[in-house]
Amino acid sequence: MAIVLLSIVLVTVVALLAAVGAGKLAxxxxxxxxxxxxxxxxxxxxxxxxxTTTAAALATVRT
Structure with missing residues (x-):
């Protein structure tokens, strides 16, 4: 459960950083x-x- 929550937080932080960068570049x-x-x-x-797409692809390959 902790890994899932940490992954969600990590994706959110990366998304925020990418959005700020895109806004600045714009x-x-x-x-x-x-x-x-x-x-x-x-x-x-x-x-x-x-x-999500990457996780789904990796889950398909893993099984």
């Missing part, structure tokens, strides 16, 4: 303040999706 690329948060939100949503 601003450096010349995006306006209203245009940057959707880019960050897309990145935030993509990280857990990628983690």
């Amino acid at each position: 601003r450096m690329d010349g995006a306006t303040y209203p245009a940057a948060p959707p880019r960050a939100a897309t990145t935030f949503a993509a990280v857990p999706t990628l983690a």
Whole structure:
């Protein structure tokens, strides 16, 4: 149970860091303040999706 909770926290932290980075890069690329948060939100949503897909693939290979 502890491993599952630590994994969830780790994925959330990585997603937040990636979202902040995407927002910063969007601003450096010349995006306006209203245009940057959707880019960050897309990145935030993509990280857990990628983690879930990877975990499912690894679970399939493991069994």
